[in-house]
Amino acid sequence: MSRVLRASAIMAAGTMVSRVTGFVRTAVLAAAIGTFALGDAYNVAYTIPFILFDSLLGGVLSSVVVPMIIRRQRSDPDGGRAYEQRLMTLGVLALTVIAVVSVLLARPLIGLYSTGWDPRETEVAVRLAWYILPMIAFFGIGAIAGAILNTRDRFAAPMWAPVLNNIVMIAVAVVYYLKLGDAGADVDTVTDADLALLGLGTTAGIVVQCAVLVVALHRVGFRFRPRFDMRNAGLDEMGRTAVWTFAYVGIGQISFLITTNLATGAGNRAPGAGNSAYAYAYQLFQLPYGIIAVSVITAMLPRMSRGVADGQLDTVREEFASGVRLVSVLLVPAGLLLMVLGPAVTVLVFSWGNMTVEAAVYMGNVLQVFGLGLVPFSIFQLLLRVFYAFGDTRTPVFIALGNVAVSATLSLVAYHVLPARYVVMGLAFAFTVAYVVGAAVAWILAARRVGGLGGRRVAAGLSRMYLAALPAAGFALAVLWVTQELSGLNALSSAVMLAAGGGLGMVLYLAIAHRMRIPEVSSIVGMVAGRVGR
Incomplete structure (x- = not known):
């Protein structure tokens, strides 16, 4: 009990600051864009990258990768280092491809998650998605880094890194509101430059979050070296286990x-x-x-x-x-x-x-x-x-x-x-x-x-x-x-x-x-x- 309590308390401190700053971020963003057409367009565009990440990798990280890394750390002669290198290499390649493809498919993705929108609201959501969807790659790489840190019982960085993301987004929302005022919630008058500020600012926050996690991983001794010998990556074992995870996440996404x-x-x-x-x-x-x-x-x-x-x-x-x-x-x-x-x-x-x-x-x-x-x-x-x-x-x-x-x-x-x-x-x-x-x-x-x-x-x-x-x-x-x-x-x-x-x-x-x-x-x-x- 005491061991779990101490570890949880350490993580909870970082998580609390992260969630509180996220709380502020949500409030400032809502004040800037409202909850009508523009707010709905932004929230759908912002949610899609997380849906794609969860569907394609997030569930695997939480349910499959951590237990498998721990088993490799105990069974492999090198303590699982080569396995981790292959995992990171595969993640970087796959996430880059997913990010590129998702940007190309932004319009049908927006159509999938919206009902009854007029053309202007749809166009705004698509443009925001073009700017926001690339964050899939950075969010995913950071998540892999966080999973490897967790297997080393290093929980602080994954809990604190989102704070910087929130701070960046708060600054973006404040600048947006100061620039546009009450007009910032009007989907009909918002310009492409305004949408670029919102979209690229959102992605910039995730880039900063990813950088913090990569630096933390480097500090615990992980050195990334691309490895393409995927025959030894344990992909068959991971695939057999992960297929059910994909099914689970897919079912959740239907809901x-x-x-x-x-x-x-x-x-x-x-x-x-x-x-x-x-x-x-x-x-x-x-x-x-x-x-x-x-x-x-x-x-x-x-x-x-x-x-x-x-x-x-x-x-x-x-x-x-x-x-x-x-x-x-x-x-x-x-x-x-x-x-x-x-x-x-x-x-x-x-x-x-x-x-x-x-x-x-x-x-x-x-x-x-x-x-x-x-x-x-x-x-x-x-x-x-x-x-x-x-x-x-x-x-x-x-x-x-x-x-x-x-x-x-x-x-x-x-x-x-x-x-x-x-x-x-x-x-x-x-x-x-x-x-x-x-x-x-x-x-x-x-x-x-x-x-x-x-x-x-x-x-x-x-x-x-x-x-x-x-x-x-x-x-x-x-x-x-x-x-x-x-x-x-x-x-x-x-x-x-x-x-x-x-x-x-x-x-x-x-x-x-x-x-x-x-x-x-x-x-x-x-x-x-x-x-x-x-």
Whole structure:
């Protein structure tokens, strides 16, 4: 427990700064381009490179490459160095080709993820995609470097590098807004030079992020030397394992394709309640997950992979159990507080520049729905790492099929039944239900694989955490009601709600949980007290 806690705390510090600066980046960008036609065009163009990366490489890195590198480090006479060189060579070549081809196919890619756009909005999105799509190569090379760093238990650089990317993008968005002001959100008047500033600035941030990771890899002794002897690269083994990963990611992208098209369609019927609202709310939903859960997941996978390689299933069970407890102890109150304070968060962040309070409140309503899914989504991601530690990428595919079936069905029902303004909230609810079901199924299958995951003990622990968190949520709700009665909902009152309701609510939760002797809270309190006492 203490080892995972220390490693996670180190990563969480970098991740927190990364997510907070990303939070600022999102707010500044929304203020500059709004959430109407231009905002939707940018968000679709910006999302496509990540879709392509995840579809073609991202899932392989997280589920296949790290365990395989660790096995090669233990079995190869050179400690896996040649294998890493071949992997980096293959990655550079493949990612360059993917980036070039994606730029050439920018127009059909934009058409795939948009519904009902007029020609001008489509043209703006395509032009932005031309500038943004090349970042696939830099993002991918940085991700490979980060994966190799993780196998050496070097987690700091991958967590801190995105901070520089966010800083670059914040500067770009500020320059854009200062240059154009309120006209910056008008898709009909924005010029090619303005779009170049947005697009190339976005790519520049990823280039800086990649450079940081490559330098960090060099500092731990990795020296890149192109190797083209791919017969010894273990591609057959990787291919057999990765084919299921590609299937898993492909299934996930079908779900994303459905969601994006339904959200853009809803935005055409109810301006301001479309894809940008969904995308920004989802980014805020990812903030607590990224700070807390990603750090634990990143530390877990190499250790569980070593446990599997050594035939020590007890180690796998203990690493997983520690991870679930550490993740849940902070995400349980975070999810409840998001459900209460979602609009306060989005009004404080988004009611500036080319945004309105009404649009920000709507995003907050979407965020409240996402808050329901914070804990099951995070536990689902932890469960996937159990399968990946065994080199099993097939089982997650069938779980993903179930997720997509649930999500797509509920999303289509929401689109055709709900008023246009509530469709995106319905999409967020479909996402939540899908991950509740997916986590339950994944838990049953993973428990069979490792001989039990202590479900009753985890359920008892979660129940105690929710009991400790309910007074905090009630306190936040009282602060919300009093503040809104006194001054309404604006940026200043939202700041008060978050500081008093969110900040003091979390303190109240920690105090109650510590009093209830929830061990993970006691470990966190003890670690913080030890640091303060030094």
